[in-house]
Amino acid sequence: MKHVQYSRYHGGSKALEYVEVPIPKPKAGELLLKVEAISNNPVELRIQDGLMKHFLPLRFPFAPGTDVAGEVVSLGTGVKGFRPGDKVVAHIHVLKGGGYAEYAIASSSRVVLRVPEISASEAASIVVAGYTALQSARQVGIKSLAGGCEHLNVQIIGASGGVGTILLQLVKLSGAHVTVTCSDRNIELMRNLKADEVLDYQTQQGATYTSPSGRRYHRVFNCAHFVPLSNFSAQLQPNARVIDLTPTRRSIVVAMVNKVSLRSPHRFENFYMWDNQEDLQTMMELMGAGKVKAVLDTTFPLCKAGDAWDHCLKRRCAGKIILCSSPPISS
Numbered sequence: 218m219k220h221v222q223y224s225r226y227h228g229g230s231k232a233l234e235y236v237e238v239p240i241p242k243p244k245a246g247e248l249l250l251k252v253e254a255i256s257n258n259p260v261e262l263r264i265q266d267g268l269m270k271h272f273l274p275l276r277f278p279f280a281p282g283t284d285v286a287g288e289v290v291s292l293g294t295g296v297k298g299f300r301p302g303d304k305v306v307a308h309i310h311v312l313k314g315g316g317y318a319e320y321a322i323a324s325s326s327r328v329v330l331r332v333p334e335i336s337a338s339e340a341a342s343i344v345v346a347g348y349t350a351l352q353s354a355r356q357v358g359i360k361s362l363a364g365g366c367e368h369l370n371v372q373i374i375g376a377s378g379g380v381g382t383i384l385l386q387l388v389k390l391s392g393a394h395v396t397v398t399c400s401d402r403n404i405e406l407m408r409n410l411k412a413d414e415v416l417d418y419q420t421q422q423g424a425t426y427t428s429p430s431g432r433r434y435h436r437v438f439n440c441a442h443f444v445p446l447s448n449f450s451a452q453l454q455p456n457a458r459v460i461d462l463t464p465t466r467r468s469i470v471v472a473m474v475n476k477v478s479l480r481s482p483h484r485f486e487n488f489y490m491w492d493n494q495e496d497l498q499t500m501m502e503l504m505g506a507g508k509v510k511a512v513l514d515t516t517f518p519l520c521k522a523g524d525a526w527d528h529c530l531k532r533r534c535a536g537k538i539i540l541c542s543s544p545p546i547s548s
């Protein structure tokens with residue numbers, strides 16, 4: 218089979234190799250999947266750049282790829298609940314990787330059945346992005362996806378990306394009033410996803426995150442880059458919670474200081490996603506019920522994984538970037 222790998226840290230898309238390797242065999246508790254679609258995540262590029270090399274070094278050659286939709290080919294011993302031929306979606310551990318491939322191994326505890334109406338590309342698009350959206354909303358108290366949060370004003374900075382497009386839809390399901398910030402080319406997309414107010418970050422009003430209707434925010438999600446609280450504290454309610462989905466050294470320090478500060482009227486916190494099969498199931502059900510739509514930016518063939526990485530690096534995509542390993546399997 219073909220898969221994508223790299224043999225050293227750094228080098229970006231140019232270091233990706235599209236090579237022939239043996240089809241892997243599933244061990245106990247694992248499934249072998251014929252991969253139909255993979256979605257990529259910005260963190261994969263940072264891992265290649267050595268993000269984790271001091272505490273969790275990679276073993277080279279390393280094959281990236283975590284968010285995979287495909288068909289079950291065979292089962293390792295002890296796997297229950299799946300059969301060959303099942304259409305599934307899986308989250309492969311980020312340090313195991315191997316999703317950028319024609320066949321991939323996934324732990325059965327990280328796999329859920331795919332709803333038939335959902336294409337492989339759509340399913341692959343809601344794995345890490347879906348976890349992140351669902352779990353970050355929950356972290357700041359937006360737990361209901363059936364109304365109940367009508368009293369909340371929410372701002373989502375960077376709502377047009379892979380995470381933001383899902384987050385916007387989930388927060389709207391909670392009933393909250395949502396103001397989003399994006400560039401002018403994504404305004405229509407934001408309106409289609411039912412944003413109540415859309416700010417263009419290239420305008421003066423957008424740069425200060427000022428709600429057109431004068432609302433002050435109870436919750437702010439930052440999916441774009443670190444923004445100091447002082448840049449928009451005038452737009453916040455007392456006791457507002459600001460959650461940064463893009464932790465950097467600076468935002469981690471800010472969150473730590475904010476936690477022990479008795480003077481700050483607002484909470485600033487970081488977010489880290491974790492793997493959770495139930496959350497993947499929830500995302501699949503929401504999508505199956507038509508409550509959350511996949512937003513897909515560009516689809517690349519697996520052999521063009523480097524082009525997909527270059528596209529991701531620009532940080533201008535609307536929704537998710539998808540890689541397709543082969544033509545979809547007909548059902």
Ligand SMILES: NC(=O)c1ccc[n+]([C@@H]2O[C@H](COP(=O)([O-])OP(=O)(O)OC[C@H]3O[C@@H](n4cnc5c(N)ncnc54)[C@H](OP(=O)(O)O)[C@@H]3O)[C@@H](O)[C@H]2O)c1
Nearest residue numbers: 259375377378379380400441462463488489490532533534
């Ligand atoms: N903490 C965690 O566990 C976790 C998990 C998953 C993802 N993340 C992080 O969350 C962030 C978002 O992920 P993603 O997959 O959604 O990224 P993404 O798809 O690459 O985000 C691209 C989007 O960001 C928008 N954007 C860029 N600069 C902006 C700005 N200044 N203001 C507003 N929007 C801006 C772009 O819109 P325009 O084209 O209109 O500029 C584009 O639509 C990434 O940093 C990712 O690493 C964290």
